[in-house]
Structures are given as structure tokens and as C-alpha cells.
Amino acid sequence: MRPSLMKQVPLFIVLLLFCIVNLTPVAWGFLTSIRQPVDAFAVPPKLIFEPTFQFHWEIWVDKGFWRFLINTAIVSIFAVTISVSIGSMAAYALSRLQSKAANGLLFSLLAMRTFPHILLAIPFFVIAQALDMIDTYPAMVMAIVALNQPFTIWLMRSFFAEVPGELYDSAVMDGCTPWQTFRRVALPIVKPGLWVTVLFSLLLAYNEFLLALVLTRQGTKTMPVAIAEYGAEDITYWSLSAAAAIGIMLPILIFMLFMQRHLVRGMAAGAVKG
Amino acid sequence: MASVTIRNVQKSYGALSVMKGVDIEIADGEFVILVGPSGCGKSTLLRMIAGLEDITDGDVLIGATVVNDIEPKARNIAMVFQNYALYPHMTVRENMAFALTLNRTDKAEIARRVDRAAEILSLGALLDRYPKQLSGGQRQRVAMGRAIVRDPQVFLFDEPLSNLDAKLRVQMRTEIKELHQRLKTTTIYVTHDQIEAMTMADRIVVMKEGGIEQIGTPLDLYDRPANLFVAGFIGSPGMNFFEGEAKGGQFVTTDGTVLPLPEGHQTLSGKIVYGIRPEHLTVDDVGVAIDVHVVEPTGPETQIFGKLGGQPIVVALREGPAVVPGETLSLTPRLDRIHLFDATSGRRLEVTTLGRAA
Ligand SMILES: Nc1ncnc2c1ncn2[C@@H]1O[C@H](COP(=O)(O)OP(=O)(O)O)[C@@H](O)[C@H]1O
Numbered sequence: 001m002r003p004s005l006m007k008q009v010p011l012f013i014v015l016l017l018f019c020i021v022n023l024t025p026v027a028w029g030f031l032t033s034i035r036q037p038v039d040a041f042a043v044p045p046k047l048i049f050e051p052t053f054q055f056h057w058e059i060w061v062d063k064g065f066w067r068f069l070i071n072t073a074i075v076s077i078f079a080v081t082i083s084v085s086i087g088s089m090a091a092y093a094l095s096r097l098q099s100k101a102a103n104g105l106l107f108s109l110l111a112m113r114t115f116p117h118i119l120l121a122i123p124f125f126v127i128a129q130a131l132d133m134i135d136t137y138p139a140m141v142m143a144i145v146a147l148n149q150p151f152t153i154w155l156m157r158s159f160f161a162e163v164p165g166e167l168y169d170s171a172v173m174d175g176c177t178p179w180q181t182f183r184r185v186a187l188p189i190v191k192p193g194l195w196v197t198v199l200f201s202l203l204l205a206y207n208e209f210l211l212a213l214v215l216t217r218q219g220t221k222t223m224p225v226a227i228a229e230y231g232a233e234d235i236t237y238w239s240l241s242a243a244a245a246i247g248i249m250l251p252i253l254i255f256m257l258f259m260q261r262h263l264v265r266g267m268a269a270g271a272v273k274g
Numbered sequence: 275m276a277s278v279t280i281r282n283v284q285k286s287y288g289a290l291s292v293m294k295g296v297d298i299e300i301a302d303g304e305f306v307i308l309v310g311p312s313g314c315g316k317s318t319l320l321r322m323i324a325g326l327e328d329i330t331d332g333d334v335l336i337g338a339t340v341v342n343d344i345e346p347k348a349r350n351i352a353m354v355f356q357n358y359a360l361y362p363h364m365t366v367r368e369n370m371a372f373a374l375t376l377n378r379t380d381k382a383e384i385a386r387r388v389d390r391a392a393e394i395l396s397l398g399a400l401l402d403r404y405p406k407q408l409s410g411g412q413r414q415r416v417a418m419g420r421a422i423v424r425d426p427q428v429f430l431f432d433e434p435l436s437n438l439d440a441k442l443r444v445q446m447r448t449e450i451k452e453l454h455q456r457l458k459t460t461t462i463y464v465t466h467d468q469i470e471a472m473t474m475a476d477r478i479v480v481m482k483e484g485g486i487e488q489i490g491t492p493l494d495l496y497d498r499p500a501n502l503f504v505a506g507f508i509g510s511p512g513m514n515f516f517e518g519e520a521k522g523g524q525f526v527t528t529d530g531t532v533l534p535l536p537e538g539h540q541t542l543s544g545k546i547v548y549g550i551r552p553e554h555l556t557v558d559d560v561g562v563a564i565d566v567h568v569v570e571p572t573g574p575e576t577q578i579f580g581k582l583g584g585q586p587i588v589v590a591l592r593e594g595p596a597v598v599p600g601e602t603l604s605l606t607p608r609l610d611r612i613h614l615f616d617a618t619s620g621r622r623l624e625v626t627t628l629g630r631a632a
């Protein structure tokens with residue numbers, strides 16, 4: 001059934017306001033990044049100015065921020081790959097086991113999510129230091145995976161839970177081993193959900209600040225830390241920071257554009273219904 | 275193809291016993307239907323035959339082999355599920371080929387078998403579609419195609435038609451029966467619908483609360499139900515039952531109406547249940563009078579709902595009689611079609627001359 005126009009219009013207005021509220025800082029950041037600091041901080045705001053991409057060039061090329069972007073990319077790709085593969089296997093197993101132990105495990109995972117990050121960041125730092133792994137990719141990747149795992153497992157489990165049990169019976173009758181049932185039946189069915197999970201864990205990994213702050217130094221520093229460290233003192237640096245912040249949005253935007261079709265399907269309809 | 279033997283099979287979930295010693299012998303090529311009310315254990319039994327459920331006690335044999343500990347794929351059984359259980363991410367062709375792909379059958383052989391199954395079920399035009407692009411009846415056929423392709427020893431069906439509309443159900447009923455006549459594969463079919471059971475089965479197994487009430491051909495069950503449960507379950511509209519007492523060569527209902535007893539039972543005495551199917555009552559001036567409450571013409575017959583004394587009665591007559599609600603109608607039961615049951619055990623009291631023990 002199509003909602004009536006009367007219902008659509010108010011909804012549309014609410015969503016529009018929501019978008020405006022959310023996008024204004026981004027737009028402001030973009031505007032800041034393409035004009036001189038003096039213009040950016042003029043009161044009242046100066047609406048007519050000469051746009052320049054000088055700061056984008058300066059931050060990415062002259063100041064070598066591309067290195068931090070590569071660090072971020074390396075950490076994110078490994079973290080997402082590991083966390084989504086382990087997460088979907090664990091989620092599949094937990095969705096099929098209906099024992100008390102499985103439920104207990106799920107709820108302890110949820111409890112872990114409620115810990116403040118800083119509570120976990122300190123032990124991670126201590127562990128990494130003890131293992132002499134500060135400022136290494138594996139330390140960052142493992143810490144992020146550990147942090148994201150409850151979320152990936154819960155999210156994937158909700159998608160697996162929608163797969164009708166008959167399909168598994170059918171797979172067994174057709175001769176699937178447990179692994180084949182997972183890999184050739186369950187996983188392809190929840191594929192839209194898998195992409196949603198990939199996106200969310202990518203965002204978590206890509207934006208992770210606290211862990212990066214304690215676990216990385218010059219060698220593996222990621223974008224969020226690099227930007228935060230930069231130019232907080234002097235407003236002449238703000239245009240540069242803004243250019244960096246706008247720049248790191250791009251890869252995620254591009255990823256979302258490519259994935260859009262899968263994502264909408266995964267988020268809207270549930271993964272399974274055909 | 276193979277016979278299937280179920281020998282004293284029991285099933286418990288923890289302390290809860292849902293099946294207590296079931297025995298069935300199914301001959302090679304036979305079409306056997308398990309029927310019974312919801313929750314009586316039909317699916318559980320079928321799933322134990324398939325290997326999807328552990329057998330708590332007893333044996334399941336396929337051919338001469340005990341398969342209790344043999345995994346499902348090695349039992350060479352195909353199963354059609356109630357909700358079709360088609361893989362949504364595979365085309366019809368891929369769905370049908372899946373089992374063969376898994377056991378690495380030669381590609382050309384897979385194609386040959388899929389095409390043959392598609393031809394049998396007229397699925398040729400649909401092979402490249404996905405399940406969501408099919409109607410309910412088409413999905414049902416694909417599910418059957420998937421079973422056929424494997425060329426199994428036994429087909430199992432678990433309420434395969436219950437999600438189809440009435441008209442399609444009748445059509446698919448015929449198709450499944452035709453398929454069986456063509457392939458002659460041993461088939462075990464579960465349904466809660468007694469009409470489906472009556473129309474399709476070589477033999478019917480009537481189940482109730484995890485046990486077997488009676489096994490027999492559709493006409494066995496119709497003509498000589500072993501007990502009150504089977505008598506009431508088979509036939510539509512259901513058999514009329516009257517409680518009362520046999521004395522002096524007659525049956526007297528609890529509210530005093532007198533009905534004739536069949537030959538061979540005149541010496542009977544004591545509390546019994548008297549059963550007569552709606553279609554085995556005839557209009558007869560010297561019969562017993564019933565109060566007519568509702569008259570429902572169905573086309574081929576007219577169903578009359580009323581009261582005999584204080585007890586409800588349904589009558590199905592070929593020739594619609596000229597009665598209207600509020601009137602009375604005089605009827606006689608056909609003597610050769612009367613069923614008598616023990617009032618306490620519910621068992622059939624067999625007319626000795628028919629020689630069939632209850
Ligand atoms: N996993 C289970 N755990 C406990 N009881 C079950 C389970 N599966 C089925 N049962 C019980 O076993 C009985 C038979 O179920 P089922 O075979 O599905 O009945 P049917 O197919 O005849 O409707 C029912 O009483 C049901 O509640």
C-alpha cells in the first residue's frame with residue numbers, strides 16, 4: 001500500500017530538516033576548506049570569496065597526509081575482513097544453536113558493548129606494550145576487531161535468524177556438509193545483510209580514534225588522530241584540518257555509492273524475503 | 275527404489291515422549307500417506323526417516339539396511355518441504371542441480387537430469403528464473419523437480435500442498451499421483467487433510483498422539499474403521515455417532531430413539547457407540563424421524579443438518595429431498611453400513627461374518 005500524500009509530505013519535511021541539520025556541519029567544513037582562514041572566520045560570514053583548493057593540496061601532498069590515509073585504509077581493510085568473516089561464522093553458529101550457553105554468550109557480547117571505550121583502550125595499550133607491538137598494524141587491527149566483534153556478531157545473527165530452518169534441512173538432504181550449508185546456502189542468502197555489516201564495521205574501523213591514539217605513533221598513525229593533532233592551536237590551520245576531514249569522507253562516500261543497491265535492500269527488507 | 279521398514283520407533287525430546295513404538299512396513303514402490311491431526315508426530319516420523327531427527331529407539335530400514343546411524347545424504351532420500359525450501363539465491367536450474375553439484379556429478383549428466391525433470395513437470399520455461407519470480411504452484415513443482423533430479427530410493431513429502439489455494443491443491447494432488455505412477459518411487463507423504471490421504475494413497479497410516487490408530491487402504495479405513503477416532507477422522511462430512519445401549523436386538527440411544535442393529539449383532543447387549551456415515555442414510559417412510567435444522571445443497575448432494583432425538587446428525591442425500599428447516603425427515607440407516615464401537619475402549623465391534631478382527 002502506498003502511504004497517502006497527506007502522510008508523505010510531513011514525513012518528507014521531517015527528513016529534510018534532519019538532513020539539513022546533519023549536513024550543515026559537513027557543508028560548513030567544506031566551505032572552510034576552500035577559503036582562506038581570515039574569510040572563514042569573518043563575522044558576519046563572508047559569502048563571496050575566491051574558492052581555492054590550495055589547502056587540499058597542501059594537506060594531502062605537501063604535508064604528506066596521504067600516508068595516514070593509507071594507514072587508515074590498511075587497518076580498516078584488515079579489521080573489516082577479519083571481523084566480518086569471524087563475525088559471520090560465529091553469528092551463524094549462534095543463530096543455529098539454541099542452547100542456554102549460546103544465549104549466555106550472546107548476552108555477554110552485548111554486555112561488552114556497554115563498556116566505555118577508554119576502559120578497554122588502557123588494557124589494549126598495556127598488552128600492546130608488553131608484546132612490543134605499539135605502532136604496528138596488527139595491534140591496531142586486533143584491537144579494532146576485538147572491539148567490533150560483538151556488534152558484527154549481533155548484526156549478522158539477526159540476518160541469519162531470518163533464514164527459515166527448512167532451508168537448512170533441505171541443504172542437509174541435498175548433501176551439504178555443515179561448512180557447505182554455511183558457505184553455499186546461509187551466507188549467500190544473507191548477502192545484503194553482509195554488506196550492511198561490512199559498511200558498519202568499516203565505519204567503526206575507519207573512524208576509530210581512541211584506540212589509534214593510544215596504539216599508534218608516527219609509523220601507523222591513522223587519519224582521525226592525525227587530523228585531531230593538527231592545528232588545534234592556531235586558526236590558520238583550520239582550513240587545512242577541514243580539507244583533511246572532507247578528504248577522508250570521500251572513500252567512504254564512494255564505497256557507499258557502489259554498495260547502495262545492496263545496502264538499501266539489506267537495511268529495508270531484511271535479508272531473506274524474496 | 276526400496277522398501278521402508280519402521281520397527282518399534284520411538285522418539286523423546288528430553289523427558290517428553292512424542293512417539294511410542296511405531297511399526298510400519300512400506301513396500302517398494304508404494305505410496306503411503308501418514309495422516310492425523312496437527313501435533314500427532316507425522317513430521318517427526320518423516321524427519322526420522324530422512325535422518326534430520328535422531329531416532330530415540332527402534333530401527334528405520336531402507337531396503338534391508340538399518341539407516342539409524344547413516345547420515346541423510348547417504349540414505350538416498352529426497353524430501354519436499356511444506357514451504358518448498360527453495361534456495362532464494364539460486365535459479366530454478368541451480369536449485370534442481372544443487373544436490374548433484376555437491377556430489378560432483380558430471381556436468382552433462384546434471385544437465386540431462388535437470389532437463390528431464392523439467393520436462394516431466396513442465397518447468398522448461400522457468401529454468402532461469404529465481405524462486406521469487408514464481409507462483410506458489412510453480413515453486414511447488416520446482417521443489418518436486420529438485421527431488422526427482424536426484425532419482426532417490428524414497429520420496430518424502432511433508433504437507434506439500436498446504437500453502438496452495440483449494441483449486442491448485444486439487445490439481446497438484448493429481449500431478450503428484452501421476453508422477454508416482456510414472457516414476458514408481460516409494461513415497462511417504464504427510465498430510466493432515468484426510469481427503470488428500472483418501473484420494474492419493476495406496477495405503478494410509480492414521481496417527482494420533484504419537485501412535486498408530488490404523489493402517490489400511492483408503493477403502494479399508496472407510497469401510498471398516500478400527501476405532502472411533504479413525505471412524506470420525508476419515509470421511510467428510512464425518513460419521514454420525516450415537517451413544518446408547520444394545521438390548522433385545524435393537525439399539526436404543528440415550529434419549530430413547532430406537533435404531534436397527536445389523537445382521538450378526540442382534541445378540542449384542544450393553545453400552546455401545548453406533549456409527550453411520552451421512553451418505554449411508556436413506557429416506558424411508560418407516561424410518562426414524564429427524565428434526566431438520568439446516569439444508570445445504572452442494573451440487574452433487576444435499577447435506578442436511580439436524581437432530582435425532584437430542585443428538586446431532588448429518589445426512590448427505592443424492593436426491594435433494596423437498597424439506598425445509600423446521601420440518602422432520604424420516605430416515606433409515608443402511609444395515610450393511612452400520613459401524614458399532616465399544617463405548618469404553620472405542621474399538622470396532624466386528625460383525626463376526628466379516629471375519630476381520632478389530
Ligand atoms: N524440537 C522439539 N522439541 C520438543 N517437542 C517437539 C519438538 N518437535 C516436535 N515436538 C513435539 O512433537 C509432537 C509432534 O510434532 P510434529 O511431528 O511436528 O507433529 P505433526 O507434524 O503431526 O503436526 C508435537 O507435540 C510437538 O510439540
Ligand SMILES: [Mg+2]
Binds near residue numbers: 316317318433
Ligand atoms: Mg508437521
